[in-house]
Amino acid sequence: MMPEVSPMLIYHLVALFLLCTGLFGVIYRRTLVGMILGIELMLNGAGLSIMASAQLTPTPNEIGQVGTLLVMGIAAAEATLLLAIVLVVTRRFKGVEAARLATMRG
Amino acid sequence: MPSQSLAYAVLFGHVAFIVVGALMTVLSQNLVRALVGLIMTLFGVAGLFFLMSAPFIGLMQILIYVGAVSILIFFAIMLTQSWSSGDEAQGPSRKRAVLASLTALAPALFLGLTIIFKSPPSLLVAEETEVSALGRFLLEPYILPFELISLLLTVAMAGAVILGFERRKQR
């Protein structure tokens, strides 16, 4: 049965695309910063999905908007910490590749 | 209808912007170009927010993501000197590409099926809510997440500072 193509569907599909692309990027990228980019993509996808679900349904809009704002705030906080961590890790491991961080091997 | 098709055109324009940007982010060899791609994606998403009758959130998107997060990532690139890396130049192996594709496809498959077949009906046009209503919403029912997010931000900042200091102490 062919689903109906609604705006929400499109928004959701875009969000899904962002999620998958971000996931792909996290795994595909070699450097840590590359992984951070992927994480940001995924967070964006999540926020978009939350907005679409709230705005385009009978659900009150504020829930979605507050949720997206929270996601954004968390993303910002997380990006701060990611920067600090990346700096520490890079100094510690003397390199920027994620493959170096294999001390927890085995 | 011309407005409807215009709307769709704008929508898909934004979607294309997002797609290209995302692909640039993950596939670009140069990290700075990846960052540019990310910024494109962020702008695209902001546009989508605008289209969803949530201008405040769209502006917030731009402010926070493009204005802060992207700069942070840029700082990360600069401080770790990863742009000049020959690592990215070598490129990831074929196996990794397959693995990554597989990982990406798994949620794509399941969540996609869920989205397509299980989603509730949607409105065509979203209602715009006032910012004051949003503000009142944050301060009355959702006061707890509001306070928590501020706490979170404080802790994150403190943590980042400590992480930075710790390095110096070790010398």
Place this chain on the structure above:
Amino acid sequence: MDIQLAWLCLTLPLLGVLATPLLARVGTTVMTYGAVFFSFLTALSAVMMLPLLFTADVLPLESKILWLSTPITVTFGVLLDPLSIIVANVVAVISFFIMVYCIGYMKGDPAIMRFWMLMNAFIGSMLLLVLADNLIILFIGWKLVGLCSYGLIGFYYRDERKYWIGGPEPNAYDKPSACGVKAFIVTSVGDMLMLGGILIVYFYSRTFNILELYQTAPQWFPLMAETPWLIVLVSILLIAGPVGKSAQFPLHEWLPEAMSGPGPVSALIHAATMVKSGVFLIARFIPIFYYGYWTAGVEEAMYFFLIVAWIGAITAFLAASQGLVALELKKVLAYSTVSQIGFMMLAMGVAGFSQELLVKGYMAGTFHLVSHAMFKACLFLCAGTVIHAVHSIYIHEMGALRKFLPFTWLFMGLATLSLIGVPPLPGFWSKEAVLVATLESQHYLLFTVVIVTVVFTAFYSTRYFGMIFHGQASDHLRKETDKPHHHVGEGYLPQTFACGILAVGIVTFGLLGPKAEHALYSLFNTQLVTDLGMATKTFTPVFSTSLVVALSIGSVLIGVIPAYLFYFSRTWDVNAVYERYAFIRAVHTFLWNRWYINALFNWIFVRGVMQAARAVADKIEVAVDGAINKKIPAGVFSVAALSNWFDQKAIDGVVDGTATNFQNTGSALSQMLSGKIQDYLAVAVVVAMLVGGVTWLMIR
């Protein structure tokens, strides 16, 4: 007054013992003369009792005080009858002379106070034994004598090398302390058996008093006879005491070892007094068993006499044969003593063989007791002088001493002739009496044994005399005489004086010989027949006395002549004979080793007991100790070890095995963990989706 003399005889030596340490405070010489003075007083009291013998109807006299009244009545008293008076005199007088001798002999000895105390104590105990009126007091005196003898034999208990006897090399030596212990233990064996006999007799007779035992014999002796073999048992038990004390076979081994005491001690104890106490006690028992056999008709009572006579004869033969080869002077004299006491025992035993012989045998035994005491004491004292002069105890290290020790030569010669049995010395008369009694008893085997013993006696006596005083001086003696200040000569005046007095006594007694014999005969007749009412017949000799005389003199000559040729004139060479005949060598070894009896006793009793003790210690004590200290903990530990093994193998095996299994699986699985977070993330997402999908499919 008469009976009080007996009490004096007992108390004076005791006073002497107590006074000696007090006198020692004043000075050594004062103590010496004081101790001797007390023994002089004792001898005086004993001699003053002699007149009683001439009025023998008065005897027996008794005086007693009640000592214990519950649970049994025991009195402490003295009994005077001819036997006890004679023996008490022998003891007291000869002890006095020996004490005089000791003034010189023990001069300068550091432990002289102990010596005087022991000597006086000994004299007192011996007199207690002789004068006792009941068996309990007699036994007390008996044991006290044994105790003093132990103290005197082991006088040099510090075991200095010069006091060791035995040897010469390579034979073993004996230490004085060991000799004292041996004497005490061997005599104690006899004493305990005797005590058993006394108690059995008491059980039947309800009295310990000797006179009462004689008088009430008709009542209790038949009672005892009802149980078969009881009389024989009691005989053996009662004889065991004298056998031990008088060193008869089989308890004869202690006397040769007892020579480790000072010379005069050997004279006193082993010549004159203690060893005679056994004969004395046998004499005390004779009336009972004589009555039992001849009057009451108890067959078993004859065993008493048979045992006594045979033990006497065997011992005499045994000891004399050992004396033939002995090399220590005092050992020769010791064997001689044992042999002569065997004569006395024989005479006492023969007394019961027929009703004619009672008094004859009794008298012969007592007569020989007296004469032997005199000449043996003289011999030991002279031997002490000789040994002291030559600084050696071996007769083969002496020789040609006549010119150095003329007086001792004379006195010892007289005593030796008396020992051999040469008329007119007392040894001849007393030995005659014994031989006559034995022959008349018509036990010809006994007589043969005794005659052979006389031959041996003559041989060994001549041997030692010749080796000491005649022949050539040995190397040892030459070395001694070559020294600038040698004292190879007569000892101190007291020594020579004492020997001289005894020698004079020997000669006198010998000249009075036949008269003394008659006197004793009538005395004992009075005692036994008249007073005690023993049933006897008149003695009618079957054999003429000249036969006996001829036999005895003949055997003496058979013994003396070869010995003279060997040892006096050295015409025949001893060593040549020894080397030529292997038979002689074998006999020599046999006799030298004391018929291996000592070795046998040593093997059974000493080594046997030690080995038994060791076996008990090993098996029981060590086993129990081992069980408690080792086995039980070992058992516990082994159980613990088992538990430990189980714990390790089974329980730990399961646990560790499970863990190892998990580990192996884990490590196999952790090969997957490359440490790269991107891979982790990829896997996580894929698996999450799969799981979610499957779950969703299932719950749809």
